[in-house]
């Protein structure tokens with residue numbers, strides 16, 4: 645028997661579009677158990693549709709905090725809010741066509757955070773996932789003129805509360821947009837002349853905004869995951885890039901439980 649807490653956590657992750665495999669790893673349960681719970685969940689999904697629209701500034705209701713934390717990560721990485729007409733905005737998130745699973749996860753999170761229809765625009769090598777509402781600037785108050793790295797990005801207290809509740813989902817969103825899991829292969833020659841290969845997985849997150857980098861490293865600190873940062877200096881007309889890497893073996897194992905390779 646699993647505790648109600650574990651089942652609830654597994655279902656929440658499953659609802660957000662995580663694969664059975666990742667839900668199982670993140671919750672320390674079998675994939676079969678996840679499949680079983682998810683099937684039971686399907687029957688009660690109709691009730692979910694009654695969820696009222698939520699706007700942190702002008703509405704009521706409940707926001708899905710797990711989906712929000714993930715979507716905030718995607719927004720800070722690859723998202724953009726633009727104006728359609730006076731007072732109406734669209735949120736656009738660019739997803740690479742290389743990772744079809746991530747596209748589905750983005751759509752799912754978007755629909756859960758705000759129940760308006762999601763549409764897709766095919767671009768070269770990527771898909772723009774868009775949704776129109778007058779509330780996007782309320783939902784992501786970091787909206788503003790120009791590039792995100794050219795303005796100050798600070799989370800509002802209600803956002804910080806959600807992120808502190810679900811730092812894993814935020815990290816997952818940030819890695820899915822501006823990060824990656826890479827394998828370093830190192831070749832060593834033994835004394836007897838034999839060549840051996842070692843593989844070290846690690847995570848990278850790259851961004852030009854020190855504020856966004858801070859949001860990422862704060863979430864890592866909250867989970868006690870060790871990280872390092874280095875700067876890639878660019879020519880004067882370009883912004884320097886900051887690369888945060890997680891490479892210690894136990895830290896990578898922790899990240900693997902809730903991020904893993906892109907899919």
Ligand SMILES: [Zn+2]
Pocket residue numbers: 699700701702703778779782783
């Ligand atoms: Zn609003």
